Amino acid sequence: MKFKNVYKKKRENRDSLSNTGLLRTFNTISVLRTIYKEGTCSRTQLTKATNISPATVTNIVAELLKEDIIKDVGHDKSTGGRRPEIFQLNYDKLFIVGIYMRSNCVDMVLADIKAKVVIKKSYQPYSLLPRDFLNELAGKFELLLKNSGINKEHVLGVGLAVSGFVDSDGGIIVRSGNLGWRLVNIAEDLEEKINIPILVENDANAAVLAEYWFGRAKEMPSVLYIKTDSGVGAGIIYERTLLSGSQNMTGEIGHVPLIKGGPRCKRCGQEGCLETYLYLPDVIERYAERTGEFLDDNEFFEKYHKGDIAVGKLVEEAADALATAVIFVGGLLGVDMIIIGGRWGALGEGFIDIIRKRYHDFLENSQLPKKTVITGSTFTEECDLLGAVGLVIDRWFTLRI
Numbered sequence: 001m002k003f004k005n006v007y008k009k010k011r012e013n014r015d016s017l018s019n020t021g022l023l024r025t026f027n028t029i030s031v032l033r034t035i036y037k038e039g040t041c042s043r044t045q046l047t048k049a050t051n052i053s054p055a056t057v058t059n060i061v062a063e064l065l066k067e068d069i070i071k072d073v074g075h076d077k078s079t080g081g082r083r084p085e086i087f088q089l090n091y092d093k094l095f096i097v098g099i100y101m102r103s104n105c106v107d108m109v110l111a112d113i114k115a116k117v118v119i120k121k122s123y124q125p126y127s128l129l130p131r132d133f134l135n136e137l138a139g140k141f142e143l144l145l146k147n148s149g150i151n152k153e154h155v156l157g158v159g160l161a162v163s164g165f166v167d168s169d170g171g172i173i174v175r176s177g178n179l180g181w182r183l184v185n186i187a188e189d190l191e192e193k194i195n196i197p198i199l200v201e202n203d204a205n206a207a208v209l210a211e212y213w214f215g216r217a218k219e220m221p222s223v224l225y226i227k228t229d230s231g232v233g234a235g236i237i238y239e240r241t242l243l244s245g246s247q248n249m250t251g252e253i254g255h256v257p258l259i260k261g262g263p264r265c266k267r268c269g270q271e272g273c274l275e276t277y278l279y280l281p282d283v284i285e286r287y288a289e290r291t292g293e294f295l296d297d298n299e300f301f302e303k304y305h306k307g308d309i310a311v312g313k314l315v316e317e318a319a320d321a322l323a324t325a326v327i328f329v330g331g332l333l334g335v336d337m338i339i340i341g342g343r344w345g346a347l348g349e350g351f352i353d354i355i356r357k358r359y360h361d362f363l364e365n366s367q368l369p370k371k372t373v374i375t376g377s378t379f380t381e382e383c384d385l386l387g388a389v390g391l392v393i394d395r396w397f398t399l400r401i
Contacts, residue, residue: 028063030050030052031046031060032069035070037397042087043057043084064087068090070088072085091112092114093112094154095112095118096113096155097109098161098391098392099141101179102178103125103178108121108144109382110145113156115389118150119144133179134190135193138190155196157199158198159390160201161203161206161384161387162176163231164177165248166205167248168200168244171200173186203227203384204235204251206383206387206388206391207225207235207377208235208387209235209387209394210378210383210389211225211377213390215377217237220335221240222240223237224326227341227342228278232253233252236250254273255267255273256273257270257271257272259324263286264276272321274322277321284300287300287311297343301347320358323355326338326358330359331366336372339377340374340375341377346376348376
């Protein structure tokens with residue numbers, strides 16, 4: 001059994017999430033993963049689970065105790081000799097940096113492996129040229145650690161969430177319209193600057209990881225997360241595994257045509273794609289065409305909550321289109337939970353109920369016995385950021401065959 005490599009293929013000779021320092025060695029990673037999975041372990045249990053020699057396990061445990069990364073929590077039952085010591089992770093001694101990158105703002109958070117935030121900072125990048133952007137990001141990363149007082153050796157990794165098309169295994173931003181980037185090898189370039197393992201994902205996949213590790217989807221084997229912000233995308237966890245596909249296109253549902261005769265999308269040119277119903281500038285433009293009144297985003301949603309009929313009609317159209325997409329994707333995969341994230345999901349139960357009713361009608365009419373929970377997101381503005389943290393946890397503490 002091997003752990004899935006998260007680096008570029010040209011770095012295949014390196015262990016997954018390996019680097020210099022105690023937490024970067026393959027044997028230490030194996031020990032920490034085992035303790036995380038089991039909750040508590042003795043040295044003997046660690047030896048059996050990891051196939052590492054007793055002497056090496058003893059040395060690793062001693063170093064981890066010295067660094068306060070694990071702690072002695074008592075003794076197990078005796079099997080004929082001395083009662084063995086049992087160990088547990090010190091959850092507030094292992095850290096992850098999550099970063100959500102956009103053209104107008106970069107959010108950074110340092111959190112422990114239970115997603116408890118130690119420090120959070122945001123800044124507006126002075127340049128979107130990749131070299132300048134990454135130089136500034138590396139400096140902000142070092143400043144974040146300095147201000148937190150955290151030992152850099154206790155940072156497991158850095159997760160990056162970005163809007164766009166991402167080759168997560170290669171660590172490459174293939175295309176990001178928001179940043180204006182194409183084929184930026186961000187994981188390798190940034191890793192060379194800060195000497196910490198880097199993982200990168202698109203924001204929809206990051207968001208579903210936030211829900212899976214820290215939110216409402218914790219106990220759910222299969223989850224569909226629909227992200228509805230600047231664009232529309234989906235993050236999918238199926239049988240406890242994040243899906244990306246061989247071409248990293250899983251979840252790209254924004255421009256799938258759903259409704260014949262619907263409004264024409266200004267970006268893809270098709271009629272009735274999902275994004276035309278959920279991309280706010282387009283929705284607000286249709287409101288202006290129908291009423292002659294021009295609104296900003298906040299005014300649009302304020303009018304919805306006040307019961308404006310024209311806004312209500314557009315919201316119903318958005319919910320109906322989203323329900324069609326949810327029925328197709330959710331029905332195809334048979335997921336346990338569907339989460340509507342972003343600003344549309346934050347509209348509340350009235351909006352979610354339209355989707356919930358149509359989905360449950362679909363299950364009943366199709367005589368399908370499966371029950372699916374449909375809900376809004378646990379998080380509001382920090383879903384992408386916590387998802388970047390969840391990305392590192394998912395790779396660090398989940399075994400890959």
